[in-house]
Amino acid sequence: GWAKIDTGRPERTGAAEAVYAAGKTPEQVVGALRALREAQPGRVALATRCDAACESAVRGAFGDAVLVEAGVCAVGDFPPAEVGPLAVVCAGTSDLPVAREAEFVARANGVEVRLVADVGVAGLHRLLDRVDRLREAACVVVVAGMDGALPSVVAGLVSAPVVAVPTSVGYGAAFGGLAPLLTMLNSCSPGVSVVNIDNGFGAAMAAVRILGVKPGL
Amino acid sequence: GWAKIDTGRPERTGAAEAVYAAGKTPEQVVGALRALREAQPGRVALATRCDAACESAVRGAFGDAVLVEAGVCAVGDFPPAEVGPLAVVCAGTSDLPVAREAEFVARANGVEVRLVADVGVAGLHRLLDRVDRLREAACVVVVAGMDGALPSVVAGLVSAPVVAVPTSVGYGAAFGGLAPLLTMLNSCSPGVSVVNIDNGFGAAMAAVRILGVKPGL
Amino acid sequence: GWAKIDTGRPERTGAAEAVYAAGKTPEQVVGALRALREAQPGRVALATRCDAACESAVRGAFGDAVLVEAGVCAVGDFPPAEVGPLAVVCAGTSDLPVAREAEFVARANGVEVRLVADVGVAGLHRLLDRVDRLREAACVVVVAGMDGALPSVVAGLVSAPVVAVPTSVGYGAAFGGLAPLLTMLNSCSPGVSVVNIDNGFGAAMAAVRILGVKPGL
Amino acid sequence: GWAKIDTGRPERTGAAEAVYAAGKTPEQVVGALRALREAQPGRVALATRCDAACESAVRGAFGDAVLVEAGVCAVGDFPPAEVGPLAVVCAGTSDLPVAREAEFVARANGVEVRLVADVGVAGLHRLLDRVDRLREAACVVVVAGMDGALPSVVAGLVSAPVVAVPTSVGYGAAFGGLAPLLTMLNSCSPGVSVVNIDNGFGAAMAAVRILGVKPGL
Amino acid sequence: GWAKIDTGRPERTGAAEAVYAAGKTPEQVVGALRALREAQPGRVALATRCDAACESAVRGAFGDAVLVEAGVCAVGDFPPAEVGPLAVVCAGTSDLPVAREAEFVARANGVEVRLVADVGVAGLHRLLDRVDRLREAACVVVVAGMDGALPSVVAGLVSAPVVAVPTSVGYGAAFGGLAPLLTMLNSCSPGVSVVNIDNGFGAAMAAVRILGVKPGL
Amino acid sequence: GWAKIDTGRPERTGAAEAVYAAGKTPEQVVGALRALREAQPGRVALATRCDAACESAVRGAFGDAVLVEAGVCAVGDFPPAEVGPLAVVCAGTSDLPVAREAEFVARANGVEVRLVADVGVAGLHRLLDRVDRLREAACVVVVAGMDGALPSVVAGLVSAPVVAVPTSVGYGAAFGGLAPLLTMLNSCSPGVSVVNIDNGFGAAMAAVRILGVKPGL
Amino acid sequence: GWAKIDTGRPERTGAAEAVYAAGKTPEQVVGALRALREAQPGRVALATRCDAACESAVRGAFGDAVLVEAGVCAVGDFPPAEVGPLAVVCAGTSDLPVAREAEFVARANGVEVRLVADVGVAGLHRLLDRVDRLREAACVVVVAGMDGALPSVVAGLVSAPVVAVPTSVGYGAAFGGLAPLLTMLNSCSPGVSVVNIDNGFGAAMAAVRILGVKPGL
Amino acid sequence: GWAKIDTGRPERTGAAEAVYAAGKTPEQVVGALRALREAQPGRVALATRCDAACESAVRGAFGDAVLVEAGVCAVGDFPPAEVGPLAVVCAGTSDLPVAREAEFVARANGVEVRLVADVGVAGLHRLLDRVDRLREAACVVVVAGMDGALPSVVAGLVSAPVVAVPTSVGYGAAFGGLAPLLTMLNSCSPGVSVVNIDNGFGAAMAAVRILGVKPGL
Numbered sequence A, B, C, D, E, F, G, H: 001g002w003a004k005i006d007t008g009r010p011e012r013t014g015a016a017e018a019v020y021a022a023g024k025t026p027e028q029v030v031g032a033l034r035a036l037r038e039a040q041p042g043r044v045a046l047a048t049r050c051d052a053a054c055e056s057a058v059r060g061a062f063g064d065a066v067l068v069e070a071g072v073c074a075v076g077d078f079p080p081a082e083v084g085p086l087a088v089v090c091a092g093t094s095d096l097p098v099a100r101e102a103e104f105v106a107r108a109n110g111v112e113v114r115l116v117a118d119v120g121v122a123g124l125h126r127l128l129d130r131v132d133r134l135r136e137a138a139c140v141v142v143v144a145g146m147d148g149a150l151p152s153v154v155a156g157l158v159s160a161p162v163v164a165v166p167t168s169v170g171y172g173a174a175f176g177g178l179a180p181l182l183t184m185l186n187s188c189s190p191g192v193s194v195v196n197i198d199n200g201f202g203a204a205m206a207a208v209r210i211l212g213v214k215p216g217l
């Protein structure tokens, strides 16, 4: 066929390949998942950004082996959670779908995740109440739309790596997530790194790499 | 001459007219200030964004009557401080010139000002230590560059009006102040309003209008 | 549950918390409103940017206690109007929905509001006819799309604080409201401050803060 | 040589060709002017956007035949003013250099010009005082930076064609003239057309075409 | 009611007021047209950017008096064509709706119009074949999307005023008409002025002003 | 004084506070470094983005205790390298200053660093020759301007976390680093996270956090 | 009628004229194809960016003579493949529709094409496996969305001309294809030239021109 | 040392590697040129975007072997011209430096070049006079700033490949070359491909690849 699925990625990069379903036909997505499953039968295979038609094609093809959350179809069993905890923090309830994509993808890669929702900086006490819990995390993903101010505040409170995810939540001068993206890139708290707008998947993948680090000389 | 200085502005809008010196010759600035002084001899006249040549022309023309701070030349006595206090809060030391422009222009319009510097959200305790002081203010001007996150946090802690001033402090994806401007326009704390990048003058003028409010039915 | 509603905001910031309904399920919106009502039974609770499904869920949950205008659902009685008057001025009939959002939210917070519509600068006499009425206002919210020129003209005529709201009315090089947003940020009338595109809610919240000011030394 | 000066343009388009001096060496500018003069000895030749070195080379080459204003070098006699009047209106003193470029280029093409300066919309009475004078003009060029609101107001008051020129006067979110450019393109007064930022030359050329119109069936 | 229709505009600016139907309810559009008709019974009234619902409401209200073309509803008789000819030139067939809006609005204001379609610069002979016809026009409106190159070429061939209209025809880096808009603003042919993207109406209104010019000293 | 240096940051976030020297006077920078040194005498203090005047003031104040590289002044002894190795990879020689900023800041925080320069994707063999060395790194910082393609390629070859730094190297449509910034945010290799343009400092700080991770359940 | 189809283009430019169907009615597209077929009966005529209604009108008008792929309708027989091979390379499966547009248009112009799909730089071995095949091509079209990194890598491996096509595949900071467009314009591999976002047609037309080159002195 | 010069590029890609001198020290540029010369003594080595200091260091190091034009230093003999002719066409005299960079780099790679200057579309006859000469070229590079309209017109007149180079000539809404870049990407003449703003070097390199094509099945 036309597609050369990159079945060797787990070996090279330590994480499962995920099919990007947007712009693909359901048949293409199912075909790509099948190729991944065949190359690595014991490993979960993911497809992100699935719409309803795609989700139903995947369920039709793989039946009970399928779990779906926030547009991500996972085929196969998750590995046991062996690293973490990863804190996925989000500013508002509207950011939840992106936070859930991050949470689900991280779990599918063997990460223990704790979701901390609705702690935006407009009501700072909500965040301050959870600082201890945040400090227990080995890595923190912070998801925020609108002003995107949350990662700056979180990164000033914890010593773990902070991966920031801007979301397209907002309107007008949020310009589809440009506003929080720029905020996060210009964070006054050093050590914040940023992924694409609404890219919960990418933040999870960065966390998977980070939690697999074994530094030492 | 060429210029129709708007000498009636104090009557109409309650605040002194200020000459915008950028793009004007020193002679034009001096001429405009003179016209303002002649129309309203008892009132201080301002010129903003003066460079060294302009400042020295103004000093040459008006001598001891001139006070200069942060590029603003003020000619004439300040009125006594009768309203306030206005808190001018800034995130970092690099934002100080803009904060000082705001402070100076507000004082020149009869406002009592308290400057609170270097309380950026990367070290939240610095701000939290001063919450009581901030709550005493009748109006708060918040000046911040880079991520521009400070107004969202401040506006969640006080009930006074918050006027946010983005600055051009930063580099790269700060895009000359676009980043904090968008942050502030998308503040998740309702009730923040925003002026132009580096526009300490404008924030002070908004504060002067606000502190002159006498609502009542 | 997942959401930590900020029920203490009225105490801290002097205005009701409002739920941002966009990107939330109707259940999430109803849940958030219920939490606000339970924490502060005597206070109206708002949800903004509600679509039809959300509005009908809110009506289903709270029945007669619900008032709806311009996509804002208000649950509970409005406080008596004790401050004002606030003038909400809009340039064209197409800007009315945003002006109405501002008007409704301000009324829900105890502000007396006067709506002045269709006074765009293309026909200046319409505005000049109403200058006296505008000068009676303790605060002015000016709503305009397209060229966004109205706040500059209004702010040159009144001494009250002017909060400008750009709208997405227009097409082509209006770029979804970017054009009037930039116009307003660069107003040649000092003392104009600006909120997000189409953010009638935010302008009302700024006005609520402003009308609550009690400056004095 | 390398350059094919378009010496036939006056015949085709009714106005003198002008050399755009930016990015050219002084020798190239002098050479181009010489070619224009030779092809049309009785016609003035222009070079715009000349810096000091260029201006002095032109003066060196053409001596007394040179007139300079606002960076425009004119070589040769101006034709008598036979059309007009053209009103060139500008919002602030800082916009004067662009207004003067327009004025000078129009005069060099035989147009009678009246300059009306410093009538920005922040002090509307200044403009209203001159409405009668503006209504006498056969064409109006309106020059404004910052919010660029003036053309909308002027076009609502006169029936002549209005050519709007945004300037780079301003800072921050003026983005080098983008703000007034967008304002003018979105003017709520129909019939405003726009030229490039700081393009006083282009506005004058449009006016020359307009004032040469002889419509009739 | 809420709306202050600007019924005096014909007197002040020499052209009919047109209702901008986008963002208005059909009832608001009908109401505004009715007000215009009542104030000036002998004059045609226009509404632009009408969708199907709006068009049908206007037809319901005014019956046989309604003419519709390219989203513009005209109520009342057109004046006889007394000025012109105006050439409306467009680059491609996809630009026709905008060209037709310009043509229809100009005719409704008493202008004789000649439409010259599909003469884009990719096949220059098509344009060169019609140069004589173009040179007969007293004013030229040039409509083009994509590269927007046509006005530069046309303005180099004629001496009449050229009003350029960028369209949103194109995709990708056309960015909704931004590409041809910038092209036209930077035309190397002096004397081109520009209106908003897809603004056939505005170009017609500029032409109406231009064709009404009576310059003379 | 005016500045509230955040001397407690090392405790909270595990890395030294660094002074952002741009926009500060040399005196302000020296004062801030002194405050950091006094609060934590055993810890190195950094100032980034120092110009020559600032560097010389720092050398004047702290003498032999100062090390300078790529605009970063370090005052005090570096801790021994206890974590790593961190690979700092850069695409071209022009990107070296940013890479050196990252290297220096990481070393100052106790990280062992290996610099791999001039391995841009235009000559892929240069990178492929060093894959083994890259795979030894516990974390990889990838610095690239122009097309910014290098992080995508590197992240497909290693399993360590990849922190990407766009640079302002390039011209024209590089738009000051916007091009590589967008490239990196849209990396097709999952798990790349991004810092601000030219922000070698920020990448090092992210690496310091990452190399300090001790995940485990 | 309204349209002046440019039927002489094959003679002038060596390739068939193609109708741009977007923004045209099905009747207009059929009419334009008919004009092309009549002027050059032996030559295939194309319409690009056809939607379903347009495709069905074309099939209705020309019946069996119609071939359709990726929104392109081709009417008439393809010439035999006499030049090539052209390699059309794409990064991901989601880029296939654009690659197929390029492939189909090139074939319709007598080019032999080889499609190489799904060789994105995240899994470099997929591309390296095919380098020999790529080196056989006389011209290479490279299609990629998201980071758009593939053309830089390909152009470093082959000596043939590389025409890069950015696609709108991606989300968030891909900004509808702006990200890969900028990447490709800033390619560090010299000799890459770029066409519009999603413009498979244009890339094919560039390849047709390139493959027709007969350089020689 | 730090730099891995890609000395094998001529073999792989058929053209000389060029050092990008911007952002490099003169020593780094000299070192890179030396490495290229040592690896391929018979081949000319280039450095682009050299400033005066860099140029003088290169002359100091390589003496008589150096030729310099338009900021490009060439070290070593040019190969005989064996392919071509390449036409380098530019719109205005201000575009000459970019055109000369293209010309010089092409000649250094064995291409015969003909420069055709000052044929902008504002005076179409200048271009039409040279169509025959343009049709003799095997490849055409078109250089234009401001409106960037020239490539569309040229590509409609010739069948050779057209590589378009936008320049930063212009001001205001030219936005440093963005305007002609977008124009060219949206060319209505199919088969135009585009390189970066001011990238005469890149256009020449594309031409070198194109002129080396030997298509055939």
Ligand SMILES: Nc1ncnc2c1ncn2[C@@H]1O[C@H](COP(=O)(O)O)[C@@H](O)[C@H]1O
Pocket: A017, A018, A019, A020, A021, A048, A049, A199, A201, A202, F187, F188, F189, F190, G092, G093, G094, G120, G122
């Ligand atoms: N939601 C997502 N956002 C960003 N990248 C993704 C996402 N899902 C998958 N990817 C990556 O996108 C690349 C291209 O996807 P594909 O087109 O499926 O080959 C793959 O290497 C994936 O790792």
Ligand SMILES: Nc1ncnc2c1ncn2[C@@H]1O[C@H](COP(=O)(O)O)[C@@H](O)[C@H]1O
Pocket: B017, B018, B019, B020, B021, B048, B049, B199, B201, B202, C187, C188, C189, C190, D092, D093, D094, D120, D122
């Ligand atoms: N720093 C400043 N920023 C923004 N506006 C200003 C500033 N200084 C003065 N202005 C206003 O700019 C307008 C135009 O200034 P002028 O050109 O001096 O008439 C005046 O109405 C001033 O109120």
Ligand SMILES: Nc1ncnc2c1ncn2[C@@H]1O[C@H](COP(=O)(O)O)[C@@H](O)[C@H]1O
Pocket: D017, D018, D019, D020, D021, D048, D049, D199, D201, D202, E187, E188, E189, E190, H092, H093, H094, H120, H122
């Ligand atoms: N200041 C200016 N702004 C815009 N266009 C100009 C200006 N001055 C001259 N031009 C036009 O720019 C074109 C290119 O100029 P040149 O490079 O001198 O041939 C000429 O056709 C002039 O009519």
Ligand SMILES: Nc1ncnc2c1ncn2[C@@H]1O[C@H](COP(=O)(O)O)[C@@H](O)[C@H]1O
Pocket: F092, F093, F094, F120, F122, G187, G188, G189, G190, H017, H018, H019, H020, H021, H048, H049, H199, H201, H202
């Ligand atoms: N003027 C230029 N514009 C764009 N790319 C260039 C230019 N000069 C050299 N290059 C390319 O830029 C790449 C990076 O250059 P360097 O940093 O010298 O390794 C090299 O592969 C060159 O081929």
Ligand SMILES: [Mg+2]
Pocket: A091, A092, A093, A118, A120, C005, C006
């Ligand atoms: Mg909330």
Ligand SMILES: [Mg+2]
Pocket: B091, B092, B093, B118, B120, F004, F005, F006
């Ligand atoms: Mg600080």
Ligand SMILES: [Mg+2]
Pocket: C091, C092, C093, C118, C120, E004, E005, E006
């Ligand atoms: Mg109206």
Ligand SMILES: [Mg+2]
Pocket: B004, B005, B006, D091, D092, D093, D118, D120
């Ligand atoms: Mg003034």
Ligand SMILES: [Mg+2]
Pocket: E091, E092, E093, E118, E120, G004, G005, G006
């Ligand atoms: Mg056509």
Ligand SMILES: [Mg+2]
Pocket: F091, F092, F093, F118, F120, H004, H005, H006
């Ligand atoms: Mg290199």
Ligand SMILES: [Mg+2]
Pocket: A004, A005, A006, G091, G092, G093, G118, G120
């Ligand atoms: Mg793939």
Ligand SMILES: [Mg+2]
Pocket: D004, D005, D006, H091, H092, H093, H118, H120
């Ligand atoms: Mg010229």
